[in-house]
Amino acid sequence: MILVLNSGSSSVKFRVVDVADPSAGQRGTVERIGEPGGVPDHAAALEEILGGLDTSGIDAVGHRVVHGGSRFTEPALVDDAMLSVLHELTPLAPLHNPGGIAGIEAARAALPGVPHVAVFDTAFHATLPAAARTYALDRDLTARFGIRRYGFHGTSCDIVSRRTAELLGRPLAELNMIVLHLGNGASATAIRGGASVETSMGLTPLEGLVMGTRSGDVDPAVLSYLHRAAGLSSAAAEEQLQRHGGLKGLSGANDMRTVLSRRAAGDPDASLAFDVYCHRIRKYVGAYHAVLGRLDAIVFTAGVGEHAAPVRAAALEGLSSWGITVDADRNAAHASVISPDDARVTVCVVPTDEELAIAEQVHARLGP
Incomplete structure (x- = not known):
């Protein structure tokens, strides 16, 4: 055990x-x-x-x-x-x-x-190619301080990608997929043949998608601007991005269930938070489709990804010309496959199980 x-x-x-x-x-x-x-x-x-x-x-x-x-x-x-x-x-x-x-x-x-x-969490992303992991900064500075894109949620991506291959009845080595791990922390990962080739989180888990309290992508100059204009220290400015941004910063609530409830009641702040959240996901899906070239599956996982049907629908809205569509009835029922049978890209909902993935890796590391 x-x-x-x-x-x-x-x-x-x-x-x-x-x-x-x-x-x-x-x-x-x-x-x-x-x-x-x-x-x-x-x-x-x-x-x-x-x-x-x-x-x-x-x-x-x-x-x-x-x-x-x-x-x-x-x-x-x-x-x-x-x-x-x-x-x-x-x-x-x-x-x-x-x-x-x-x-x-x-x-x-x-x-x-x-x-x-x-x-x-970072280990799965060790396969990121140099073009994907490298920031356009002074190379001596990045080498000295280990500044590069590392990626996170790797344990989840590992088990979810394997489970998706099983669900589709296809070898993992043949599949190109985008895994959307949407929880209080959120990330998008492009996976080719079981290997991570691009991911939204970077040096830290702050970069990328909008999250519960984390802003995700912002202009880096926001930090220095807050220092100059608002008198915030660097630590206080980062605190705004880490703990007071994301859904919480936009709507006052970091839990997507609360945001959805307030949105349904007509709260404009919750509606904007929802729209910004889903817009960011859609942007990354389009970018990673381009990175992969051919896309076989989009996979939603983690708390929001597995349970928030409105997020899944809105995040992929308007992508039908790319072969990406969501069947409303299947989505509402939280089916394992929520795209129509004839869709070019299969859209899946696959539960993550990071604890099992960790146990499997420990077992493999120690041997029988």
């Missing part, structure tokens, strides 16, 4: 996975770490989690780590040296990696007798 931990700054999600029978096993979340009414730290969260588990059956622990930089392009065994490198990578993902590291450290202390393996 593999214990999978997804440790954030204020929560730890866990799942016990039997790779041979993924439907079995306990799962849950400890929330409000370090907040009033919650546990004080990640060590206490792990103690609470392990108190409800039979740890004698745990053979390994898999950890989700958001950013592996250029150093980690495949699952890695955790030891002191590896953790030291992870600490060095913290500036690349200051909102995500610290929680992951804290979870690893707490889990190693609580379960010292089993191997711990880190699985990186």
Whole structure:
């Protein structure tokens, strides 16, 4: 059995996975770490989690780590040296990696007798070609500080692309697809033959699509303008993009369900937030269609992608001349395939399962 931990700054999600029978096993979340009414730290969260588990059956622990930089392009065994490198990578993902590291450290202390393996969101995108991963900045500067496009949601893209191939009954190696991972964080990824060739998130998970609280793409000069015009420090300006932008900045709500409810009630801010959100997705679909040349499938996944039918319809509206259409009845029913049978591009809704994907990678890394 593999214990999978997804440790954030204020929560730890866990799942016990039997790779041979993924439907079995306990799962849950400890929330409000370090907040009033919650546990004080990640060590206490792990103690609470392990108190409800039979740890004698745990053979390994898999950890989700958001950013592996250029150093980690495949699952890695955790030891002191590896953790030291992870600490060095913290500036690349200051909102995500610290929680992951804290979870690893707490889990190693609580379960010292089993191997711990880190699985990186960025690893799937190690196949990005140079033209897609390179920013047009001074090459000495980018080399010195590791500035490049890394991409995220790779664990989700991996399992979703494989599941899509199974759904369509076609070899993954033959498929060109766009995976739209739409949750509180959101990304688009162009996948050719199972390999990532373009993705919307960049150096950090801030770039790309509109998200719950993150702005996605903006003119980089916005930051310096806010410094000059509004007197904001660089940290305060970035905070606006990271925590006060996206759906929250546009409508006051970061949850798409709330946005949809307010939009249906005629709220103009919610309507604009919805329109901006879907417009950005449509723009990326068009760009990635061009990157791939031939497009076989568009895949919606994660919380918004799997459950928000209005988003799926609006995001692909007006693309019928490209062979991309959504059947209204199938979409409303949240069918696995929501395009008409004769559509040139198959539009799918495929649930993600990042915990299972992590467990599979841990199992493959450690061997039978």
